[in-house]
Structures are given as structure tokens and as C-alpha cells.
Amino acid sequence: MTLMGMTGFGRADGSADWGHWVWEIRSVNGKGLDIRLNTPSGLDALDFETKKRVKARFTRGNLQIQLQVEHERVESGPRVDTALLARLSRQSRIQAQLNETLPDNLSQLLNIKGVIALGSSRSSNTFDDDMQAQLLDSLDEALSSFEEARASEGAALLEILTGILDELELNSKKAAQIAQEQPALVRERFIARLQALQGEENEITEERIAQEAAVFAAKADVKEELDRLDAHIVAGRELLSGNGARGRKLDFLCQELNREVNTLCSKSASLDLTNVGLALKTGIDQFKEQIQNVE
Template sequence: MIKSMTGFSRVERVSGPYHFRVEVKSLNSKGLNITNQIPGYLSMKELEMNSILQEYVKRGKVHLRVQIKFLEPPKVLEIDKNIVQAYYSMLEDVVNTLSLPEPVKLSDLLMFRDVFRMELSDEEIENVWNHFVPIFREALEKLVEERRKEGERIAADLKKILKDLLAGVEKIEKHSDQIPILYREKLKEEVEKILPQDISVREDVLENHIAFISTKADIREEITRLKSHIKRALELIESDSSVGLNLDFLGQEMLRELNTILSKSISVDISNLALEGKVLVSQFREQVQNVE
């Protein structure tokens, strides 16, 4: 069954010495657009993270937010002694120049944030990553399930639209049998308006003209293609693959066939049914914009 492009999931888990909070939100998009809000030390894993995400999501604007708390103090904090020495020398110079009574204290040096350097070891990063991946996959599975549930609702709406559209096409097909009769009546009316009453038109000549015009106005091919597009759309709706773009293309093709029928039609009934069909196709395409 088709999936929606919209969804949200959140998973919070404690794994090893870490507390994870993973949120994944997806919205409509023409393609797959991923943005990540992750701790800096996981930036080296971002490509792997996106690769895993693409196993679950094929289309949509996806935002990933990851928060990690260390339940045990990691050995990540270092002091850059060279920078400390530079700040100390600068402050000592200020104290001496201004003859200040207070000497430079350690607390003065610790006010400068860049004297600290926080950097996880590769081993620690791998440990975080190995605990993170199962939780990340759980969040993605929940997202897919949410998108699938929304997809079921969209599928029901699309099937209803296609059912109504097919019913309209079948009515057009029934009315199309009357096209030669309509052309005969219209042509006779035009002939009577143009020619004097004492001049008659050979019936065989009139029938040949009617047959020629009716051939140009034949809409059987358009009806056949419309039915084929509707059938294919119903098949795609049952698919578990990413079919949103294919469904949108079919919607365009349905609209083209209905426009052709409108341009050929001299039947008010057929024209009205084709216009109703165009409304249904517009509704179909609007819903398809939400499909992965």
C-alpha cells in the first residue's frame, strides 16, 4: 500500500552509558531532502546516517534531530596549555602596564572558552554509534509506520476518486454512440440554413460527410487510454514502492485525454461529463502530492 510523505516519530532509550533522544519528521517534497541536527562528534557518521535513512524513506523532506546525554563522564576535556600561556602573558602585561594591585589568577584564565578543547576519541565515537544505530532504526521504523497509516487514508480517497472517474468515463462511452446521430442532425440543420428549400442533398453524399466528420470526432481511443490509466493507477496504489511521481504523471495523462474529449465533443452530455472528470483528476493530483 502507498505511503504518505508526512510523518513524525520519537524514540528515547538508554543504551550503555548513553541516553538517546531521536526525532524524525518528514514533509512533502518532490525528491528526498535530508537535514540533520546532530552532535558535532557524529558529523563523521553523517553519510552513514543518511544511507541508513534512505533504506526507509525514498521521497520527502526529512529532518533528523539527535540528542545524546552521557550517563558517565567521558574523557573528552583537554586544556590547551599553549593558549593558556598566551592569555597569561597578555594579562600579565596588562597588570604590569597599569600597575594593578591584583595578580593574574587561574579563574581569570578559565574565563576564556577556547582554552578548553572537547574531543571524543575515535573509540568513544564508535561506541556511541554502535549504541545509536538500533535506536535510529527503531525511530525510522516508527516513521514508516506513521507514513503507512496516513497512506491508507490517502489510498482510500484516491480509490474513491478513481471509481467515480471510471463511472464518468463509462457514461461518456455510452453517449459517444450518439455522436454520428448528433452530427447528422447538426449537418442537416446547417444544410437547410444554407441551401434553398427546393434543392435537395443526396443522402449518400450527406452520409459520407457525416462519416468523415465523425471519424475526426471519434473519442474511442481517448476512452480506452483513460480506462488504462485508471487501471494502472489502481495497481500503483496497492504498491509498497515509491510511486507518487508515477501517479502524478498518470494524473497529467488523464487530464490530457479529457481535454481532447472536450475539444472533440459536440455533445453537451459528454462535455459536462468530461468537465466533471477534470475536477476529479484535479482532486486526484492534489492528493497524490502527499504520496511518497
């Protein structure tokens, strides 16, 4: 299955003898799946089915789904504005009493602009089962368009994330090479520490020497950290090429990568190994930033 992003846009429209409609779907990153619907009134059953179909295809993201429906206008016959006609009739009678000229019969009053209008009205805003079925078919088209957009983003993310893993693997190999010098460097520091202790204390007990040796021995070996680091990089590649939603698993993997690199840096006995460790941390931060966009 293609790696899926979490941002995208999908659109589908349709028309029938009863009206025209447009579905639009937008999404941004989200920890879970948050669906916000904006549909005309009278479509409660459609709202439930819409969420059901979205949940069947997506697992993460903040989605905004909008449905706009425009019903066909039905031409109506002549319409008399009775309120206006009554008002003009009253004025006519008043003006007649004042000997002023105004239309004094019904035919003249009806000829006044605005009294009779040829208009149109929208068809009923109710939605029967057939109408809702047409809307749902169009929703599926919008979801497919939306899914393609997220897949396109996922393909771009896959290329970026693979490149970051390549860089992490390269730096891990550099760290392993530099770490070969670690025991000698730690030994030098251990000797220097013993000499410092001899200057501070009249007599160094064997117990104190053993304690210092244990501390430096723990720092000398970074093989376990490097082995786990390599294993996590392999796991990252497997996740990227796997199936289903992988964003949360990749996010957890970043925590494990950071744990190993932090330990590596804390054990480092050379500036070179520390610098490689910092480069690894930078790569992991970049990896973590990008996977926030992965479903």
C-alpha cells in the same frame, strides 16, 4: 507493499552509562529525497551512516532528522574560585589599611560564599565506536516508527484514491452511454452546416463538402478516448496495489487521464457529455492533489 505517504513523525530514545539520547524524524512532501541532519559535533561518520540508512528505506520526502545527546554529569570535588579569592584578598588588604574590618586570614576568606563550590561537570563529548553503534541502533528504531507513520498515512490515501478511481470509472461509463448519441448529433450539425454554407455560397464544391464531413466525422467518434480512459483507470488501480514508490508514476498517469478527457470535451456534441467530461476533470484534479502525498 503498502502504499506509503510522505508525511510522518518517528521518535526513539535510549540511555547508557555515558549519557541519554533522543532521535526525532519529521517529513513533508517532496519531489525527491532531501535529508537535513542536526546532530552534535564530533559525529561526522554517524551523519554519513544515517543518510545511508535513510536512503535504503525511503525515496521521497523532505526529512528533518535531529539527534539530541546529553552526557552524564560527573560529580567533582570542591572547587576554589581562585579569581574571587584573589579579589577578596586584595580588598582585605586595602580595607585593613583603612582600619575597616574584613576577613584577614585565608580560612575566613575561604568561608565566604562562592569561594568554594561543590559542582559537577559533564563527561567528555567524544563518541567512540561503541557509543556510535548504540546511537545507530536507536536510529533504526526511530526509522521504523517513522515508517509506520508513513504507512498509516498511505493506508488512508489508498482508500481516498480508490474512491476517486471508482467515481472516474462510473463517469466514464456515463460518458460512453451518452456518446452513443454522438453520431446523430454530429450528423444534425453537419446538415445544419451545409445549409448555412448554401446560404453563404452560390455553389458548394464536392471538395468543400468532403472537408466539412471530415471535420464532423472526427468529432463524432470518441470511442478511442473512452477506451484509453478506461485503460488508464485500470493502470491506476494496478499502481495502487503494486510495490515500491509509485508517486511519480501516478502523477504521470494524471497527465494521460487529463489528455483523454480534454479531447473528449473538445469533441463533445452535447451538453450532457460535456458535463460528464467536466466531472471527470474534477475527479482527476482531486486524484492529482492526493497523490502529491504519495511516496
